[in-house]
Amino acid sequence: xxxPVLKIDHLTVRYGKTCEYCRNGGELDKNTCPHCKTVWxxxxxxxxxxxxxxxxxxxxxxxxxxxxMKSLYFDFDIxxxxxxxxxxxxxxxxxxxxxxxxxxxxxxxxxxxxYQNPMLGLRMDYSSAGNxxxxxxxxxxxxxxxxxxxxxxxxxxxxxxxxxxKEPPKNFSGGMQQRVQISKALANNPAILLLDExxxxxxxxxxxxxxxxxxxxxxxxxxxxxxxxxxLAVIRMLADRTIVMLDGKIIExxxxxxxxxxxxxxxxxxxxxxxx
Amino acid sequence: xxxxxxxxxLAKQFFLHEQGREIKSCRDISFTLAKGGFIxxxxxxGAGKSTVLRCIYRTYLATQGSVVYDSLSYGKLDLVxxxxxxxxxxxxxxxxxxSQFLTIMPRTTAKQHVIDGALDAGFSYxxxxxxAEEMLRYFRLSETLWDIYPNTFSGGEKLRLNLAHAMxxxxxxxxxxxxxxxxxxxxxxxxxxxxxxxxKEGTSMVGIFHxxxxxxxxxDQVYNISQGSFQKSREVS
Numbered sequence: 031x032x033x034p035v036l037k038i039d040h041l042t043v044r045y046g047k048t049c050e051y052c053r054n055g056g057e058l059d060k061n062t063c064p065h066c067k068t069v070w071x072x073x074x075x076x077x078x079x080x081x082x083x084x085x086x087x088x089x090x091x092x093x094x095x096x097x098x099m100k101s102l103y104f105d106f107d108i109x110x111x112x113x114x115x116x117x118x119x120x121x122x123x124x125x126x127x128x129x130x131x132x133x134x135x136x137x138x139x140x141x142x143x144x145y146q147n148p149m150l151g152l153r154m155d156y157s158s159a160g161n162x163x164x165x166x167x168x169x170x171x172x173x174x175x176x177x178x179x180x181x182x183x184x185x186x187x188x189x190x191x192x193x194x195x196k197e198p199p200k201n202f203s204g205g206m207q208q209r210v211q212i213s214k215a216l217a218n219n220p221a222i223l224l225l226d227e228x229x230x231x232x233x234x235x236x237x238x239x240x241x242x243x244x245x246x247x248x249x250x251x252x253x254x255x256x257x258x259x260x261x262l263a264v265i266r267m268l269a270d271r272t273i274v275m276l277d278g279k280i281i282e283x284x285x286x287x288x289x290x291x292x293x294x295x296x297x298x299x300x301x302x303x304x305x306x
Numbered sequence: 307x308x309x310x311x312x313x314x315x316l317a318k319q320f321f322l323h324e325q326g327r328e329i330k331s332c333r334d335i336s337f338t339l340a341k342g343g344f345i346x347x348x349x350x351x352g353a354g355k356s357t358v359l360r361c362i363y364r365t366y367l368a369t370q371g372s373v374v375y376d377s378l379s380y381g382k383l384d385l386v387x388x389x390x391x392x393x394x395x396x397x398x399x400x401x402x403x404x405s406q407f408l409t410i411m412p413r414t415t416a417k418q419h420v421i422d423g424a425l426d427a428g429f430s431y432x433x434x435x436x437x438a439e440e441m442l443r444y445f446r447l448s449e450t451l452w453d454i455y456p457n458t459f460s461g462g463e464k465l466r467l468n469l470a471h472a473m474x475x476x477x478x479x480x481x482x483x484x485x486x487x488x489x490x491x492x493x494x495x496x497x498x499x500x501x502x503x504x505x506k507e508g509t510s511m512v513g514i515f516h517x518x519x520x521x522x523x524x525x526d527q528v529y530n531i532s533q534g535s536f537q538k539s540r541e542v543s
Contacts, residue, residue, distance in 0.1 A: 032391065080391060238412035245411055249425055267411055270394050285364060285390050292366040296323035303324070 033116060034078035035221055035254045036102075041111035043072040043097050061094070061278040071097040073278040075111070077256075079222065084248060084255045086269030086286055088262065088301065094278040095258045096146070099226045102256070103143040104133045115140055117221045138169040142215030146227035148207035151214065154200040158190065158210045161199065165217040184213035188243055205236030212243060216251070223247070225257045229264055237264075244268060262305055266290055274298045309376065310479060310510045311339040311362070316371035318357050331357040335371065335536045337529060339479075344501075344511045346525035348518065348539070353531045355514040359481045361386070362512065363403050364393045375401070378478065398426045402472035405483040408456060408464040416459070417442060417452040420470045427475035434474075441470040445500060462493035469500065473509075480504070482513035486520060494520060 046068025061070045072094045079085050087095045100106050113125040117140050145151040152161050159181045166177050188209035199207045229237045273283040282295045293299045316335035321328050332354030339345050347355050360366040373385040424434035445466040486494050530539040
């Protein structure tokens with residue numbers, strides 16, 4: 031059987047001091063301990079992501095989807111768990127146990143992240159080209175011409191006119207900002223792309239452009255993608271497999287069409303039956 | 307004769323948690339499909355015909371029974387319990403599923419849709435373009451439609467595009483879920499002719515059809531599924 035490009039074991043992120051009750055697996059009120067009010071944002075999550083696949087993540091707000099993504103991108107410190115990347119020390123070293131420098135290396139060379147809120151992923155006052163160049167410089171690029179060429183290539187890939195590369199993203203529409211974020215995330219040819227609600231809030235035609243772009247990226251670069259979305263149509267269209275999260279835990283996972291057409295768990299059935 | 311598919315005691319029940327109800331969709335389904343054979347399934351609406359196909363394709367998780375498929379990639383494999391990654395691979399290169407409905411990415415032209423099918427199966431872009439054009443011609447989709455978004459296609463055109471998308475990877479097993487349900491007679495005849503051609507070329511198929519006449523000369527065996535029973539109704543020598 032093939033090895034995953036990313037393997038996460040027992041990932042736990044919690045906020046609060048915990049008490050004996052919740053530490054020993056006592057029943058939580060959703061994801062919160064009824065005694066000490068500790069929030070278990072991600073609770074013993076196992077995920078495997080394979081080469082070239084798109085893994086969908088669905089679940090209600092507060093279920094831990096974004097916490098999972100941001101933990102993988104080292105935006106949050108995790109409480110417990112281990113993670114292994116095929117492209118980092120042959121998958122033998124726990125990425126969460128690495129030094130700050132090594133984590134930066136992983137962020138700049140192996141992973142790319144696109145946030146739901148472009149303000150988190152872009153410097154709104156820098157030029158769009160500058161935003162992408164920042165990522166290239168972080169990965170060790172120093173040649174001005176080389177970087178210029180790469181920026182042009184990336185902006186072309188996401189269909190942003192070269193004539194607008196010097197404009198800051200704050201001048202752009204939401205869809206264009208997402209596309210600049212995607213080009214920034216792709217700058218150093220990452221093996222893994224984390225997409226957190228990238229189509230939320232975009233009108234249908236812009237959403238279609240972003241979806242087309244994701245499909246193109248997967249086909250051309252053979253990248254593995256983790257895709258969080260509330261839009262089940264987007265998940266059906268793009269994801270090979272899907273995991274369903276509720277209260278910080280994975281409650282169901284399977285082939286995307288199986289999850290959406292034959293959901294097994296009560297929450298997943300509720301979610302699918304709520305579709306318009 | 308060598309079998310490509312052996313289904314034994316297949317049953318599917320849906321449990322609806324919110325309503326606290328169990329729906330029995332099909333049970334005791336057993337049949338075998340010979341390599342290059344064509345099995346037709348008939349039955350009234352709601353009898354569980356599509357459920358059988360979807361259990362084979364693993365869109366539905368079978369409650370009981372086995373669906374053993376003789377794959378090129380993994381040898382004999384029970385599709386009910388196979389790993390999801392194996393199923394994804396088989397769907398990309400060995401097993402095709404065609405219905406009357408077209409599911410397509412937004413802003414994707416007809417030709418690109420077929421190219422995507424070939425790319426998924428692992429062909430290079432150049433090879434995929436050549437194969438896609440071959441398939442579109444094979445299924446007689448007018449060249450003027452190739453670069454158009456297919457939302458506006460007629461039912462027959464959508465179906466032929468679906469078939470081209472499924473067949474571009476040359477699947478060994480093709481599952482046909484009422485593909486002709488909404489087609490006029492002329493288009494049905496064209497589809498029948500194309501399916502007969504695929505059969506002659508060695509594709510093994512399981513298909514659901516409402517139209518008994520359509521199945522004449524096409525299916526080797528016809529099974530009738532009705533509440534609680536699954537019986538061979540006809541064998542064509």
